Amino acid sequence: MPETxxxxxxxxxxxxxxxxxxxxxxxAYRGFTADPDxxxxxxxxxxxxxRAIHFIHRSPGTTVSNLLSILGVTKxxxxxxxxxxxxxxxxxxxxxKVDARERHxxxxxxxxxxERELSDAQRARMRAAYRAAGPQAVSGFRQVLEAMxxxxxxxxxxxxxxxx
Amino acid sequence: MPETxxxxxxxxxxxxxxxxxxxxxxxAYRGFTADPDxxxxxxxxxxxxxRAIHFIHRSPGTTVSNLLSILGVTKxxxxxxxxxxxxxxxxxxxxxKVDARERHxxxxxxxxxxERELSDAQRARMRAAYRAAGPQAVSGFRQVLEAMxxxxxxxxxxxxxxxx
DNA sequence: GAATTTACGTCAGCCTTGTTGACTTTCCAA
DNA sequence: TTGGAAAGTCAACAAGGCTGACGTAAATTC
Numbered sequence: 165m166p167e168t169x170x171x172x173x174x175x176x177x178x179x180x181x182x183x184x185x186x187x188x189x190x191x192a193y194r195g196f197t198a199d200p201d202x203x204x205x206x207x208x209x210x211x212x213x214x215r216a217i218h219f220i221h222r223s224p225g226t227t228v229s230n231l232l233s234i235l236g237v238t239k240x241x242x243x244x245x246x247x248x249x250x251x252x253x254x255x256x257x258x259x260x261k262v263d264a265r266e267r268h269x270x271x272x273x274x275x276x277x278x279e280r281e282l283s284d285a286q287r288a289r290m291r292a293a294y295r296a297a298g299p300q301a302v303s304g305f306r307q308v309l310e311a312m313x314x315x316x317x318x319x320x321x322x323x324x325x326x327x328x
Numbered sequence: 329m330p331e332t333x334x335x336x337x338x339x340x341x342x343x344x345x346x347x348x349x350x351x352x353x354x355x356a357y358r359g360f361t362a363d364p365d366x367x368x369x370x371x372x373x374x375x376x377x378x379r380a381i382h383f384i385h386r387s388p389g390t391t392v393s394n395l396l397s398i399l400g401v402t403k404x405x406x407x408x409x410x411x412x413x414x415x416x417x418x419x420x421x422x423x424x425k426v427d428a429r430e431r432h433x434x435x436x437x438x439x440x441x442x443e444r445e446l447s448d449a450q451r452a453r454m455r456a457a458y459r460a461a462g463p464q465a466v467s468g469f470r471q472v473l474e475a476m477x478x479x480x481x482x483x484x485x486x487x488x489x490x491x492x
Numbered sequence: 493g494a495a496t497t498t499a500c501g502t503c504a505g506c507c508t509t510g511t512t513g514a515c516t517t518t519c520c521a522a
Numbered sequence: 523t524t525g526g527a528a529a530g531t532c533a534a535c536a537a538g539g540c541t542g543a544c545g546t547a548a549a550t551t552c
Binding site: 177179182183184185186187188189190191192193194195196198215218222236283286287289290291292293294295296297298300301302303304305306307308309310311312313314317318320321324 | 355379382451465467468471482
């Protein structure tokens with residue numbers, strides 16, 4: 165299997181090569197979401213819940229509007245998801261102390277358990293893919309993905325990456 | 329020099345590194361779909377239409393059931409999209425000659441024009457990302473994505489990759 | 493102190509795109 | 523000739539996007 169793209173071939177980026185990359189993104193994203201989707205399905209949640217859980221876990225105490233800008237959805241859309249998560253006792257919403265208009269979001273113990281289950285599954289696939297592809301592939305993977313983001317998304321991504 | 333298939337650096341895959349990969353996928357996929365989404369919006373189509381157009385263009389004369397297995401949706405869902413594309417004169421459906429139960433799908437000239445517009449936009453972003461990331465990154469990118477697919481999706485992907 | 497802005501929540505309604513279930517038509521193949 | 527596969531259609535429903543409008547509390551500005 166001749167995996168051609170080497171050195172000088174960058175100048176010869178054919179439509180065919182680019183199309184392969186496009187289709188790879190399409191099929192890989194399906195795999196990327198498949199495991200969490202299966203877990204979420206049995207408890208009547210969807211990807212929207214997963215995303216909220218992920219980023220609340222990532223930045224405990226984050227505000228609603230911060231979450232909105234990360235997820236890129238409307239507050240009505242996020243609120244619907246958030247409400248069920250709070251009702252079900254997975255997320256806790258706390259009125260801000262310095263600014264009482266803000267709501268700070270945290271995962272409860274129950275929320276942390278689900279987050280664990282979801283991210284374990286997703287990490288397992290990512291780990292397997294990294295192992296199969298090898299060390300060099302990993303950094304290339306991340307470089308291309310970063311370059312593919314819109315500037316605004318890259319900003320969000322880097323802010324998270326550094327540790328918030 | 330870095331031969332190790334399961335080199336020790338791989339053993340140091342921290343949860344943090346894996347999480348970064350997961351978030352990179354999330355944000356990059358948004359960028360990946362952003363340009364086509366903008367084009368589709370003005371003509372009242374969605375991603376489902378784009379996917380159908382892409383794979384019909386990729387495999388002219390493909391059957392409905394073949395498309396179903398590639399897209400991984402129900403026939404009812406695909407049919408709704410396909411019907412509008414046929415009505416709007418972007419896709420042509422031909423009764424099979426060898427097996428008349430099958431419908432073979434082709435893009436019309438009008439369909440080809442839209443496909444061009446969509447894939448030009450998507451390729452432009454992919455090309456820019458490849459250029460920014462560099463040659464080695466490109467092969468790593470594809471390797472990790474392929475490893476991330478479900479076996480069935482990988483089969484579909486490779487079948488397409490080889491051509492047909 | 494009043495007016496405005498901000499952050500959040502909520503109601504109502506719409507759209508796309510996914511789902512299941514039931515039914516029909518066509519037509520190949522055993 | 524009959525069973526079953528391929529395809530299409532109708533109906534109903536759900537998730538999760540969206541817009542618009544409205545309300546409330548708190549912060550900020552004038």
